[in-house]
Structure formats: structure tokens, C-alpha cells
Amino acid sequence: MRDSLPYVLILYYSRYGATRSMAEQLAAGVESCPGIEARLRTVPPVSPTCEAVDPEIPAEGAVYADLEDLRHCAGLALGSPTRFGNMAAPLKYFIDSTSALWLNGVLVDKPATAFTSTSSLHGGQETTLISMLLPLLHHGMVYAGLPYSETDLMTTTVGGTPYGASHLAGQRSDQPLADAERRLVRAQGERLGRLALALGHLREKAS
Numbered sequence: 001m002r003d004s005l006p007y008v009l010i011l012y013y014s015r016y017g018a019t020r021s022m023a024e025q026l027a028a029g030v031e032s033c034p035g036i037e038a039r040l041r042t043v044p045p046v047s048p049t050c051e052a053v054d055p056e057i058p059a060e061g062a063v064y065a066d067l068e069d070l071r072h073c074a075g076l077a078l079g080s081p082t083r084f085g086n087m088a089a090p091l092k093y094f095i096d097s098t099s100a101l102w103l104n105g106v107l108v109d110k111p112a113t114a115f116t117s118t119s120s121l122h123g124g125q126e127t128t129l130i131s132m133l134l135p136l137l138h139h140g141m142v143y144a145g146l147p148y149s150e151t152d153l154m155t156t157t158v159g160g161t162p163y164g165a166s167h168l169a170g171q172r173s174d175q176p177l178a179d180a181e182r183r184l185v186r187a188q189g190e191r192l193g194r195l196a197l198a199l200g201h202l203r204e205k206a207s
């Protein structure tokens, strides 16, 4: 018998705060689902010289993720700023440390999604989301984007894609989430929460 609620892991990197504000909205969406919690975790920055070791507790924002956060999640949302049309290196670096979980198939059949923030509208939101989709598929996760039943997808003039939520943060990464962007990332969290519960029940039945 489980003594705590299942949780969706929201694992993100954010240098200037835009992706972090998306992560917080996605968490609110997850927690609007009765019976499941959101767990926010981040990853430390990386640098070309790797002697430096970051303090164990970051100065602000979520605490750093470890592999146990990932092992026990019921669902996973990956968030990253767009960097040259791709996910940021710190998130990729963390994902590259997950081979032991992959070998044991611990993420197989769990739902996953991705979200991103950019400075420019056509600066690579979709390619970044797809770059995050790739390792999730290798882990055997079930990718859930955003369906067009979320009608903001049809009308948004800022972020929001069927591949996952996105945010146009502007040149200084200081634009707040637009209403449509906020609704979409919340809907994504709510959907991920529902899917995590449903797939969790299916996995329990099968075991």
C-alpha cells in the first residue's frame, strides 16, 4: 500500500526565470487533479571547466533533482530554455546520467511532456520540444503534447504548440506569461496528471 500520493516530476532548467514560471504553472495544472502531486526539481548549471561544484541547495527556486526523483515519478515534464534550437546543456547533462534507469526500464509506460521558453517567436520552440522528446522516447515513455481541443492553440500569437507549451519571453527573458500561454501550460499539467494516474492504474493491473 502506497503511503504517499503519486507525483509528476517537473524537471526544468532556467537561467533567467521564464522556464521556471512555466514550471510553476504546469505544477498548478498537475495539482488541479485530485490524487496526484507535482514535484518541482531543477538541475545545476554546467561549464566547460568542471572543477567547480555547485552548492547542494540552489540559492533560489526548486532543489536539484536526483535519480530517485526520476525513478519514482508517475509522470515527467521536462522544461528548458531554447538554446540554439535545442534543449540547454544542463538538462541534457542530467539526462545523460540516467542510463541506470534506462537499463532497468523504470520509465517505460509512464507519460511525459515538455515545455520551453524562447526570446524570439521563430527561434526554435518546436525543435527544442522535439529535442526533449527524443530521450523520453528512448526511455519508453508515452509522450503527450497539447491537443487542439485546447482552442488557444488555434489563436495564440505568442507561445503554444501541439508539441508542448512554449513561451515567448522576449529579448531580456522578462515578458510574463501571456494569458493563452498560461492556460495552455496549465492544461498540459492537468492532462499529464490525469494520464499519470490512468497509466499508473494500468501498470498496477498488469503487474
Ligand SMILES: Cc1cc2nc3c(=O)[nH]c(=O)nc-3n(C[C@H](O)[C@H](O)[C@H](O)COP(=O)(O)O)c2cc1C
Pocket (backbone or CB within 6 Å): 013, 014, 015, 016, 017, 018, 019, 020, 080, 081, 082, 083, 084, 085, 086, 117, 118, 119, 120, 121, 122, 123, 124, 169, 170, 171, 172, 173
Ligand atoms: C546560449 C543561448 C542560446 C539561445 N538560443 C536561442 C534560440 O535559438 N532561439 C531563441 O529564440 N532564443 C534563444 N536564447 C534565448 C533563451 O531561449 C530565452 O532567453 C529563454 O526565455 C530563457 O529562459 P529562462 O528565463 O528560463 O532562462 C538563447 C539563449 C542563450 C543563453
